[in-house]
Amino acid sequence: MCSAVVGAARPETGSSRWGRSAVSAVIGELSYWMSPIGLAVIGAGYWGPNLVRAACATPEFRLEWLCDLDLARAQEGLDRYTSVRATASYEQVLADPAVAAVAVATPAATHFDLVRAALEAGKHVLVEKPLTATVAEGEKLAWLARRSGLVLMCDHTYCYTPAVRRIRDLIASGEIGDIQFVDSVRVNLGLVQPDVDVLWDLAPHDLSILDFVLPGHLTPVAVAAHTADPVGAGRACLAYLSVWLSTGVLAHVTVNWLSPTKIRTTVIGGTRRTIVWDDMNPPARLMIHDRGVDMLPAQSLAPDERRETLVSYRTGDISVPALPEREALLSVMAELAGAITEGRPPLTDVGAGLRVLALLDAASRSAEQGGARIPLSMEAGT
Ligand SMILES: NC(=O)c1ccc[n+]([C@@H]2O[C@H](COP(=O)([O-])OP(=O)(O)OC[C@H]3O[C@@H](n4cnc5c(N)ncnc54)[C@H](O)[C@@H]3O)[C@@H](O)[C@H]2O)c1
Secondary structure, eight states: OOOOOTTOSSOOOOOSOOSHHHHHHHHHHHHHHHOOEEEEEEOOSSSHHHHHHHHHTOTTEEEEEEEOSSHHHHHHHHTTOTTSEEESOHHHHHHOTTOOEEEEOSOHHHHHHHHHHHHHTTOEEEEESSSOSSHHHHHHHHHHHHHHTOOEEEEOGGGGSHHHHHHHHHHHTTTTOSEEEEEEEEEEEOOOOSSSOHHHHHHHHHHHHHHHHSOTTOOEEEEEEEEEOTTOOSSOSEEEEEEEETTSOEEEEEEESEEEEEEEEEEEEESSOEEEEETTOGGGSEEEEEEEEEEOOGGGSOHHHHHHHSEEEEEEEEEOOOOOOOOHHHHHHHHHHHHHHHTOOOTTBHHHHHHHHHHHHHHHHHHHTTSOOEEOOTTTTO
C-alpha cells in the first residue's frame, strides 16, 4: 500500500478537524504505518512501474522506495504515490531497516549482483524473469537464499493468471487425460531488447507456464532450438523451440518480435480433452474441446477394416469455463507477502527460476549448434 496524499512525502499526522475526511485520512495513515512489510522496487523502466502499482494496491506491503540509476525516471515512475521515496542509490535502499523486501525489475544481466546484494543485506527478493543471465549465477543465488532462509521468488507472472491456474487444475484433475502435445505461440511486434534475444525475453513466459502446469512426472529431457535474425538486429528476433518431455511428448514454443499481429495461444492436447488458451480473447480465454483423435486397437478389427477405421475423430462439445478477471501482478504480490509472513517457499520459487534457466541455456546452446538436440539433466531446481 502507498499513500497518494498530494504534496506530502509521507503521511502527516495531526489533523485539526475530525470531519469525515479527517477520519478517513487517519485510517489511511494508520493502515500505512501498520502495513507490515516494507518493500522497495528496483528499476523504473517499462516493468517496474507495474510492480509499484501492484505493491501499492496490496495491503500487506508498505512501499518505501522506487530505485533507478536514472533518478528522474524513478521520480516519474512514482507518479501520484507521494509516500514513496525515489532514489538512485541501491545502497541507500539496502541500508534502510524499514525495507524487508526488494522487487527487482532491471535488465537480466544485472539480476545476479542486485539479488545477491539484497540477500546478503537480509532482504527477501522478488526478481523478474529470467532469474539471472546464466545457470551458474542462478545456482549461486539459490544457495544464498537457502542459507539465509530468505524468500527468493521469481516473477513468473503468467503462473498467477486465472487461466493458467485453471489449466493447471484441469491437468492435475485428470480431465484432460494424458498429455499428448503442447503448442505455444507468443508473437507480436515486440521491442528488440538491447541485452537479450527473443528466446530469453519471451520464452521464459511459455517455459515457466509449462513448468507450472505439467504434472511432476512430465519433466523436460531434451531441447532443440532454431533462431533467426532476419532484420540484422544483432540478436535472434524469432525462435522455434522444441522441448521433449519424459513420456516422449513434444512441446513446441514459437516466439517472435517481428509479427505485426499479436498472438498468444497455447494448445495442450490430451487423450480425453484439448485445452485451447487464447489470451487475446477475454470472453473465452480458455476453451476445452472434447475433440480429438482416438486410435482404435488394431487387433479389434478385421484386416480389411484396419486401414479406414484405425483413426477415429471425436467431435464433441466445446466448453468455456468462466474465469475471474484478477490481475496477475496482484496475485504475485499476495504470494510474495504470504511466503514472507508464513516463512514458506513461494509458488514460483527459485527452483522454478532455475528450471526455466536450464531450458533457456540449453536452447541457446542448441541454436548455436544449428538446432542440435541438447539433453537436459533437470537436477536444477528439483
Ligand atoms: N513479468 C513480466 O511479464 C515482464 C514484462 C516485461 C519485463 N519483465 C522483466 O523486467 C525486467 C526489466 O525489464 P524492463 O522492460 O522494465 O527494462 P527497462 O530497460 O525498460 O528498465 C530497466 C530499468 O532498470 C534500471 N536499472 C538498470 N540497472 C540498475 C541498477 N543497478 N539499479 C537500479 N536501476 C537499474 C534502468 O535505468 C531502467 O530504468 C527484465 O528482467 C524483464 O525480463 C517482466
